[in-house]
Amino acid sequence: MTGVDDVEIIVAHGERATLRVGGVFLKVDADRARSDVEVTAMALAPIPTPQVLWHQAPVLALAAVPGTALGRLGQPSSAPPEAWAAAGAAVRRLHEAPLPPWPGPEPAEVEAGLDRQCHWLRSSGVLPADLVERNRQVAGAALREWTPVFTHGDLQAGHVFVRGEEVTGVIDWSEAARGDALFDLAVLTLGHEEHLGDVVAGYGRPVDVDVVRGWWSLRSLSAIRWLVEHGFDPFAPGCEVDVLRARM
Template sequence: MEELEVVVAHNERATLRVGEAFLKVDADQRRTDVEVEAMALAPLPTPEILWRKPPVLALAAVPGTALGRLGEPSGASSEAWAAAGAAVRTLHDAPLPPWTGPRPDELAARLDGECGWLIANDVLPADLVTRNRRLAETALRPWTPVFTHGDLQASHVFVDGDRITGVIDWSEAARGDALYDLATLTLGHREHLGDVLAGYGTDVELDVDVIRAWWSLRSLLVVRWLAEHGFDPSAPGCEVDVLRSAL
C-alpha cells in the first residue's frame, strides 16, 4: 500500500496524499462542484481529475514545487514570480465563470464582525486591529469582476524553474476583484510584488494601495478561523506579522 500523508485536516475538509494522488474530502459538496467546474474553465494548467465519488475528489499531483509558502522565504526566482503574474493575467482575461463571489457589502459585514471579535476577545491589540481595519476598507470599493481563483496563495502555484506547471485548490473561484488575487499571491511575500506586477502587465489599472488593503483585509478575516482550526496565524511571517508590517 502507498504511504498516506495528511496534507491538511480540520472539521470542514481534509486532503490526503497517497502516492501521486491527492484525495480531497469535503463536507460541503458545493465547494467541490465549484472546484471541478473552475478547473474545467480555467485557461491554466490544473490537476487532472482521477475520479470523484462524493465526498471524495481524487486529483493527480502536479509537477514542480510550490512558488512559496507563507512564513517562509521563497526559493523561486524573480522570473518565476513574474510568470505567476502572467498566469494570473491570463486567468483574469478569461470569460467569467457563471457564479459570483462575495460583494463589497458582504465583506464589510464580515470585517465588522471579525474585528469586533478580535478586540472583544483580546486576541490582538485594539490599535493594531483598528488601524488595519482602516487600511482594509480601501479594498471595499466597486470593482470590475474578473475570473478569480479566490485563494491564490503562493503555495497553490507550482513552478518548474521559471515555468508554471499547475495551479491547485480552486474551490473559492468566482467572479471577483483582480487585485484580491494579486494580493493573496503576494501575502507575506511583498518583496515579490514588483515581479508579479511586471508579469501581470502595466496596461491595466494596478493600485498598489488597494493590494495592500487586501493584505490587511484577508489577514483580519482569517485570524479567528485559523486559530479555531488548528493553525497559528501568529507564527513568524504569517497573518499577524502581515498586520504588524502594514503599519
C-alpha cells in the first residue's frame, strides 16, 4: 500500500496520548474538560495557535503548525536570541488579553500542593532532603498574591514553534487559565536559563527574576513525582533535578 502516512506516537500515558499522522495531530484525552479548555483557549488567545480540524471527545484533531520548537528540556536550544525575544513578546500579548472565563489556582492552593510533593520527595527518598529544603525555600518567592492574567499554563519551550525570528504557533493549551504571568515566563525558560534575558527583553515589562527562579524550583519539585510515576526521567541531564541542583 502506498500513500499512507505512518502513525507516530508523540506522547502516551494513562491520562492522555498524542499521535501524529502526516500533518495532523490527534490528541486523545480521558478528561473532556481538558480538551474543552484547550479548544476554547485557542479560540481566545491573540497569538498563533494550531487550527482545530475537528473535536469529538475524547479526540481532538489539530493541524500541525509550521516551524520548529523553540527548545526542548534537557537539550541546548538552536533558536537565536531573537526567536526567544519573539516568544517573550507573544507571551505579553497573551497576558494582555481579556481573562478566560474560568478560574485558575490560587496561591494557597499552589502552596498546599507544593508541600504535599515536598513531603513525598523527602519520605520516598527520591531526592536528598537538603535539595528539597533549599528549593522549597527558593520556591517561596513565587508564593505571593498575583494579579491574574490569561496564562497558557504549560508554556514549555517545546510548545512554542518558531521560524527564524517569528512565532508560528503555540500548542498544548489544556492547562490555560487565569494565573501568574511570571509562571508562564518561568516555564518557558525552565532548563534554558541563559535565554531568560532574551525572553524578558521581548516581554517588554519589568520582571522579578527571584520570582521566576522561585517558579523554576516550584515547577520542578511539583513535577517529579508525576514524571517518575508515568515513566519519564526527571534525572536526565538538564531536566528537573538538574534545575533543582542549580539552586544549591
